[in-house]
Amino acid sequence: MTTPRPAAGSSALGDSHPSLRERVYVELRERIIEAEYAAGTRLVEREIAEELRVSRVPVREAMQRLESEGFLSVRPRRGSVVADFGPRDAAHLFDVRENLEGLAARLAARHATPAQLRDLEGLLARARKAAESGRLREAVSLNADFHRRIVELSGNPLLVDLMAPLDSRLRRLFRLTSAQSDGEPMCGAHERLYAAVRDRDEHGAETLARAHVADTRASTERLLATLEEQDSE
Incomplete structure (x- = not known):
């Protein structure tokens, strides 16, 4: 029903x-x-x-x-x-994200306009405020928006099209894990990535984007495995 x-x-x-x-x-x-x-x-x-x-x-x-x-x-x-969204689904998503989001960050550092950077900075400020105020679900949603904006700032419409289906999966993943997420580390990682994009540091932006995906992978997969075990009990 x-x-x-x-x-x-x-x-x-x-x-x-x-x-x-x-x-x-x-x-x-x-x-x-x-x-x-x-x-x-x-x-x-x-x-x-x-x-x-x-x-x-x-x-x-x-x-x-x-x-x-x-x-x-x-x-x-x-x-x-x-459909379920378990550790294996997350692993597949992270495999693709690490490569495509790294590319998106490098291209964003090359193509983002001053107006786009101001909008991205404002988004980060709202996410930081939400995290510090304990509005974790809002912070998680805004941080998911940050990932999408980086892709949009790449200036590559093919990459945007490729990432669109992944954006929905990413939002679902963030929603599933939001209760156990800590918005502070995520905000910090995004602020460092923003600084690299703003400074036109293409290599730095790609490196930070890849590292951010890798850093969240293991903890997310462990959390999903725990949730899966709880559901089966």
């Missing part, structure tokens, strides 16, 4: 555009990322269509897309369920 969500008086997703299928896809993806649909939750096409007040076609297309991106899996006699 799915969990009802729309607020009283809210409009159906079909009442506006862009693309209805895109709106349904984004809605379902965000529910998975934010753990409103936990791993193992069965998603029923008909129920979702009724809840969102749309036809079953855009729901079916959105679920097929989420399946292709690894957010949903099809299980015998259960249909579509929210």
